[in-house]
Amino acid sequence: MAAPSHRRSLRSRRVLVITAAAVAAGVGAGVVVLNANAGTVDLYHQTLAAKDxxxxxxxxxxGGAKADAAHTFTVSTRAELVKALGSATDTAPRIIKVKGTIDANTNDAGKKVTCADYAAGTGYxxxxYLKAYDPAVYGRSKLPSGAQEKARAAAQTKQAKNIVFRVPANTSVVGVPGTAAGISGGMLQIQNVDxxxxxxxxxxxxxDCFPQWDPTDGEDGNWNSAYDSVTLRGATHVWADHNSFTDAPHLxxxxxxxxxxxxxxxxxxxDITKSSDLVTVSRNRFTDHDKTMLIGSSDSEPAGRLRVSLHHNVWKGIVQRAPLTRVGxxxxxxxxxxxxxxxxYATQYSINSRAKAQVVAEDNYWKVPVGGKVARLLSGDGTGSVKGSGNLVNGTVTDVVAAYNAAxxxxxxxxxxxxxxxxxGLETSAKNLPTTLATTTGAGVLK
Structure with a gap:
């Protein structure tokens, strides 16, 4: 639950209220702080509510609710964001207010950086690359190696240095309402922090400007890219709330x-991987994406972690991994x-449970088109579990697990x-979710 001492100190300085409108918009998932002077909700000091x-x-x-003035920043450019994040090892609480859209593919002066710029000087x-690793010549039995693969990796490293933002512990990164706040082309990396x-x-x-060819990935090989919009690796106590994710404009x-x-x-x-743990993902919108959310990076992840809650999210135009779960x-x-x-973007499945994952899926709503097969809403490897109840398909209570198992x-x-x-916040009936979540999820609805 939220730190009691912090919440008491807030009460001494501000009036705390949770309004019915705030709850309807999903703000009731945290502490709502009303600024006594301005009369507006302080999103930046909100903390995750108990039992959420x-x-x-x-x-x-x-997060950064205890940040002092020296560790409270408003940023509008990539360079400002990098400076505000500071060192990944600095655990001082900090609040970063993102104002407007930050283009990660810019330099410190704000000039646009292209894939060609990242490749320059690497020899890639x-x-x-295509000539060097053509399966007809190179074969399909091993990963690419040699000069062009080294050059590709070097170019990818240059891009990563520019677009990957390491988030330190005890940090809140929050979009400023009314400014179309967000990050374009970048990745927030929450790694080994709490x-x-x-x-x-x-x-x-x-x-990723420089996907890697893997001829051993599947029967025909695959091109694999490196960056998630938000990635958790060995992270604990993370709350991702009211965000929007999309591939646009390049679908x-x-x-x-x-x-x-x-x-x-x-x-x-x-993605929530590398034994990350104690994560709540609430009221986000996921649209126009293929491999959307991975929980557990391999089937051999150790047991006892990867405990994740996903609630009141919208998934639309998602091909797969909504989520794919392992172990946890x-x-x-x-x-x-x-x-x-x-x-x-045509759906292959929504929820995949594998590697002995223990999934409870309840009171969700699926909209399935005419001719769509309920048996394809789930997936698994034969070792994972899904305990389902109260799930609706087109408004009708449906045992989605039984439908999958029958086929x-x-x-x-x-x-x-x-x-x-x-x-x-668990609603025991999913019937109104298509309507209520249409206006209460994603970025920009918090005020």
Whole structure:
């Protein structure tokens, strides 16, 4: 739960209220601070409420709520964001207010940086890379190696230094209302730190200029990219709330093909990997994306972590991984899945449980087009579990697990080894989710 001492100190300086309108908009998921002078909600000091998902466990998630004036920043450019984040090892509480859209592909002076700029001086060229690793010549039994692969990796490293933003512990990164706040082309990396809040931000166009060819990935090989819009790696106590994620403006339909495979420049939207733990993802909008959310980076992740709650999110135009879960205890409730094809993104499945993951999926709503198969809403490897209840498909209560198992050779287990208790805000009927979540999720709705 939120730190009691901090909440007491806030009461001595401000009036605390939770209005009915705030709750309807999802703001009731945290402490609502009303500025006594301006009469406006202070989003920047809000903390995750008690019992609001796994991130409220233990000491809770307070982010940078205790930041002093020296560690409170308003940023509008990439250079300002880098300066405000400071060192990834600095644990002093900080609040970063993002005003407007920050283009990650700019230099310190604000000038646009292109893929050609990242490649300059490395010796990399796509045409040379394609010639060097053509499966007809190079084969399909091993990853690329040699001069062009080294050059590709060097160019990718240059891009990473520019677009990857390391978030330190005890930090809140929050979009300023009314400014179209967000990050274009960048990645927030929350790695091996505790207590981070990310709210009210739009993430778009996170693109890898230099995907790697892997001829061993699947039967035909695949192009794999490196950057998620937000990535958690070994992170704990993270609250991601009221954000929007999209591939736009470059959708996958515009991707080229090489070696007969899509040249995929997008990776995940919000990935939770490397034994991250105690995470709540609430009231976000995920649209126009393929591999959207990965929970657990490999089937061999150690047990006891990867505890994640996903609630009141909208998933629309999502191909897969909404989410893909491994190993952990994952609670998925009150989400709205629209699996009609959008902008060329056709759903393969929504929830995948594998590697002994223990998923509780309850009171979610799926909109399925005419001819769509309920059996394809879930997926698994035969070792994962999904305990489902109260889920609706086109307004009708449906046992989505039974539907999947009736058609699958690798069946999902239907019992789990845990019972969710951190369920503040759980609605026991999903029937109104398509309507209520339409105006209360994503960036820009918090005021």
């Amino acid at each position: 998902g796994w991130a409220s466990s233990g000491a809770g998630t307070t 060229s796509l045409s040379s 207590n981070v809040i990310v709210r009210n931000l739009s993430f778009a166009a996170t693109e 996958d339909s515009a991707n080229r093909k090489y070696y007969g495979r899509e040249y995929q420049i997008h990776d995940g939207a919000l 205890q994952v609670h998925i409730y009150n989400n709205y899945y629209d699996v009609t094809t959008l902008d060329g 699958a050779s690798k069946k999902l287990k239907t019992t789990v080894n845990w019972t969710p208790t951190l369920t503040s």
